[in-house]
Amino acid sequence: xxxxxxxxxxxxxxxxxxxxxxxxxxxxxxxxxxxxxxxxxxxxxxxxxxxxxxxxxxxxxxxxxxxxxxxxxxxxxxxxxxxxxxxxxxxxxxxxxxxxxxxxxxxxxxxxx
Amino acid sequence: xxxxxxxxxxxxxxxxxxxxxxxxxxxxxxxxxxxxxxxxxxxxxxxxxxxxxxxxxxxxxxxxxxxxxxxxxxxxxxxxxxxxxxxxxxxxxxxxxxxxxxxxxxxxxxxx
Numbered sequence: 229x230x231x232x233x234x235x236x237x238x239x240x241x242x243x244x245x246x247x248x249x250x251x252x253x254x255x256x257x258x259x260x261x262x263x264x265x266x267x268x269x270x271x272x273x274x275x276x277x278x279x280x281x282x283x284x285x286x287x288x289x290x291x292x293x294x295x296x297x298x299x300x301x302x303x304x305x306x307x308x309x310x311x312x313x314x315x316x317x318x319x320x321x322x323x324x325x326x327x328x329x330x331x332x333x334x335x336x337x338x339x340x341x
Numbered sequence: 342x343x344x345x346x347x348x349x350x351x352x353x354x355x356x357x358x359x360x361x362x363x364x365x366x367x368x369x370x371x372x373x374x375x376x377x378x379x380x381x382x383x384x385x386x387x388x389x390x391x392x393x394x395x396x397x398x399x400x401x402x403x404x405x406x407x408x409x410x411x412x413x414x415x416x417x418x419x420x421x422x423x424x425x426x427x428x429x430x431x432x433x434x435x436x437x438x439x440x441x442x443x444x445x446x447x448x449x450x451x452x453x
Contacts, residue, residue, distance in 0.1 A: 234384075264443075271345075271430070271445035272385075318384055329375065330432070330441055332384030 230255035234319045234333030241340055247292075247306040249336050251319030254300065259321040261302040262330065263294055266316040278302060314340045344368045347431050347444035354421050354451055362447045364414040364431030372434040376405050376416045379428045379446065388416070388429075421451045 234251045241247060253259055260279055264272040274287045276294035284294050291310050295303045302319060319333040345366045354360045366374070373392045377385035389398040393409040402419045418425055431444040 262441075272443040274441070274443075316382075320384075329387050329390060330385075332386070334384050335382065337382065 230321075230331065232319065232321055232331055232333045234336060236336060237334060238337045239339070241309050241338065243311055243340055244308045247304070247309050247313070247338070249304040249317055249319075249338075251302045251304075251333055252300055253302075253321045256300070256321070256323065258299060259323060261296060262320040262322070263292075263302065263304045264318040264320065266318060266335075268315075272318065276304070309340045311340050314338055345431055345433050345442050345444035347429075347447050349447060350445070351448040351450070354449065356421060356423060356451055356453050358421055360418050360421060360449065362416045362418075362429050362431075362449070364416070364444055366412050366414070366431070366433045366442070366444075368412075368433040368435050368442045370435060371409065371412075374405075374407055374414050375432045375434070376403070376414075377430040377432055379430055381427070385430055418449070421449075423451050423453065425449060426451045 231254045262277045263275045278296045317336045320330040322330045348363045375390045376388045379385040389405040391407040404417045407414045428446040430446040433442045
């Protein structure tokens with residue numbers, strides 16, 4: 229069966245510090261991978277999606293970047309965090325078919341102080 | 342403007358009662374519509390999926406309906422339990438490769 233791992237679960241970082249959140253998927257190959265951010269009381273906002281190794285599409289301009297160094301690894305990064313980067317970050321994967329379902333990781337609660 | 346609108350934003354119901362959540366979407370093209378349940382601080386988990394040809398789908402005490410003509414969907418929770426307290430998110434897939442549009446969710450609180 230397929231599983232998705234996302235870590236860390238919580239993170240407190242000072243303004244201006246770097247960020248690296250990692251997500252890995254097991255039990256499948258060539259998945260679509262996604263990073264979402266969820267602000268309090270708001271819906272999920274798609275930040276990045278990837279259809280293959282090294283292929284990253286950004287949905288919104290921001291202080292963050294994403295990379296996919298391996299087929300089932302997706303990394304969310306920042307060189308210098310801003311206060312506005314605080315939020316709940318979710319990694320997800322899906323297969324490319326017409327009944328595609330997104331499977332989500334457990335999320336990372338990021339607080340920038 | 343969000344292409345997936347959910348209502349109400351939140352609701353409180355007594356344990357054992359029923360409730361219905363609404364989702365209106367303007368997303369096009371349409372591939373499928375899903376309802377997810379998200380517990381606080383956790384990732385969303387899929388409840389149901391419907392394509393344009395399906396107008397109802399059940400998963401235990403959860404029943405989803407879809408009217409692809411009016412672009413409306415609903416999620417009905419029967420005989421609510423305390424464990425139903427969560428955010429319920431309507432998600433529309435816009436094409437076959439899996440691009441999703443998310444609603445803001447309805448926060449449901451079930452009280453004893």
